[in-house]
Amino acid sequence: MSKPKEFWIKNMVCNRCLKVIMQELQELEVTVLSLELGRLLVKAPNKTDNEIINAVTTVLHANDFEIVQNEEEMLVERIKIILIEQLQELPLHIKVKTSELLASNLHREYKTLSKLFSANQQTTIEKYFIKLKIEKVKELIQLKQHSFSDIGYLLDYSSVNHLSRQFKEVIGVSMTDYKNTENWKRNFYDEIM
Secondary structure (H helix, E strand, O other): OOOOEEEEEEOOOOHHHHHHHHHHHHHOOOEEEEEEOOEEEEEOOOOOHHHHHHHHHHHHHHOOOEEOOOHHHHHHHHHHHHHHHHOOOOOOOOOOOHHHHHHHHHOOOHHHHHHHHHHHHOOOHHHHHHHHHHHHHHHHHHHOOOOHHHHHHHOOOOOHHHHHHHHHHHHOOOHHHHHHHOOOOOOOHHHOO
16 A cells, blocks of 8 residues: 655646646546645555556646656745745735745745746746736736726735836736737746746
């Protein structure tokens, strides 16, 4: 009888991923004990460890995910997940600096995390978080339920002007132009880099 196996998963940064992975593993008779963004715990009493690893690897690869191979990759994925989770509940009221949040959650100095993230992702943590926030802005614009001022408030921008500048810098068009074209292209969080 095999004991539970834990996997850290690269690029699993959105909730839509969880349902697909769970369903496909169950079809292969692998019991999911725990599944959260970036982390999977499974068991399969009738399978060897190698059969479990092969089943998990097959399902993950079929859905464009990878198993994290080392601690550095695991930390990078955990940084992404922490930042994405910040955007789950609006209004976003950042009570502590992002650097403090990451350092306390991951029990590492922020400077170490920042260097690791930049080396792995070819961007800074700050720029990555800005891109995540801009994707959320695009989503809120498409919902047509909020003014630009409301969106700025919901995402904890100091002013609508700050939000507008950042949006145009990242997307290349103003928020008004983006809203008016309705040729909306959004990225899934796991596609942001």
